[in-house]
C-alpha cells in the first residue's frame with residue numbers, strides 16, 4: 001500500500017509517500033480501505049517532533065479516518081466486510097495517512113447512508129470534541145451565550161453549529177474579516193476580528209454584546225492570553241473549557257477573574273478521556289445521525305491527495321483553513 005511516512009522530525013517536506021507491505025487485521029481488528037483521513041494540528045506537532053506521546057520516527061501519521069471494511073479478524077462482530085465506517089485510534093494510531101489501516105473493532109463506528117466518507121472522517125477529533133465539551137462538560141443550555149475563539153477552525157466551526165443547534169447565541173472570533181464573515185454564515189450571531197481588536201478591545205466588545213453580564217460558556221482551543229481573556233469574559237456560573245493551546249504559550253491567570261463569579265475551569269483531552277473509559281461510539285453515532293438528517297453541515301475546506309500531505313500541513317500551519325482539511329487516497 002501507499003502510505004505517508006515521517007522518517008525524520010522536521011518540516012512538511014519530511015512527509016513522503018512510500019510503498020509499505022499491506023497490513024493484516026489480527027483478532028478483534030478490522031482492515032479498512034481508507035477513503036479520507038483527517039489532518040490535525042496534532043499531526044503537525046508529531047511531524048515536527050513536538051508531541052510528547054508520538055514516539056520516534058519512522059512514523060505513520062493519522063489518528064482519524066473513514067473508509068470501507070475490507071477484512072475482519074477473528075471474533076469481530078461489530079462490523080462486516082463492505083460496511084462504511086469511521087474510525088479513530090489512540091494518540092497517532094493506527095496511521096490513516098495510508099491506503100489501508102488496521103484498527104480495533106471497538107474503535108469503529110458505522111457511517112449511515114447519505115454521509116460522505118469525507119464528512120465522516122472530519123468528525124472523530126474536531127466534531128466529537130466540540131460536541132462533548134459543549135454538551136456534556138459545559139452543560140450548554142438554550143438561551144446561553146457561548147464564546148468560541150478561533151471559530152473558523154476545525155473545532156471552532158463544529159462548535160458554532162453545535163451551539164446554535166442547542167439554542168445558544170454564539171460570539172465567534174477569527175483573525176480575518178473573511179473568516180469572520182464565514183463564521184456568521186455558519187450561524188454565529190456575532191463575530192469579532194482578532195486582527196483588528198486587541199485583548200482589551202475584545203473584552204469590551206464581549207461586555208457590550210452581553211449587556212455587561214458576561215458570556216456563559218467559553219470553548220478555548222487557543223490558550224495563552226486567549227484563555228486568560230476567556231476567564232475575564234465569563235459571567236456568573238460561567239464555564240471555561242480549555243482543550244488546546246495552539247498559541248503554545250502560558251496563561252497568566254488571576255484567581256479573582258473567576259472565583260468571585262462562581263465560574264468553573266474545565267479541562268478536556270479526548271485521547272486521555274478514552275484511555276480512562278470513555279467510549280465515543282454512542283456520541284459519534286448520534287453526531288453521524290444528525291449529519292445524515294441535515295442538522296449539521298460538516299465544512300470540509302480542502303481534500304488533498306495523499307501525495308500532497310506536505311501541502312496539507314502547510315495549509316493548516318499558515319492558518320488558511322476554514323473547517324477541516326483532509327487527505328484522500330482516491331478510493
Ligand SMILES: NC(=O)c1ccc[n+]([C@@H]2O[C@H](COP(=O)([O-])OP(=O)(O)OC[C@H]3O[C@@H](n4cnc5c(N)ncnc54)[C@H](OP(=O)(O)O)[C@@H]3O)[C@@H](O)[C@H]2O)c1
Nearest residue numbers: 041042129150153154155174175243244247268269270319
Ligand atoms: N483536547 C482534545 O482532545 C482536542 C481535540 C481536538 C482538537 N484539539 C486541539 O485543538 C486545537 C484546534 O484544533 P483545530 O482542528 O480547530 O485546529 P485548526 O483548524 O488548525 O485551527 C486552529 C486555529 O487557531 C487559531 N490560532 C490562534 N492563535 C494561533 C496561533 N498562535 N497559531 C496558530 N493558530 C492560532 C487560528 O485561527 P485564526 O487565524 O482565525 O486565529 C487557527 O486557524 C489544536 O491544537 C488541536 O490539536 C484538542
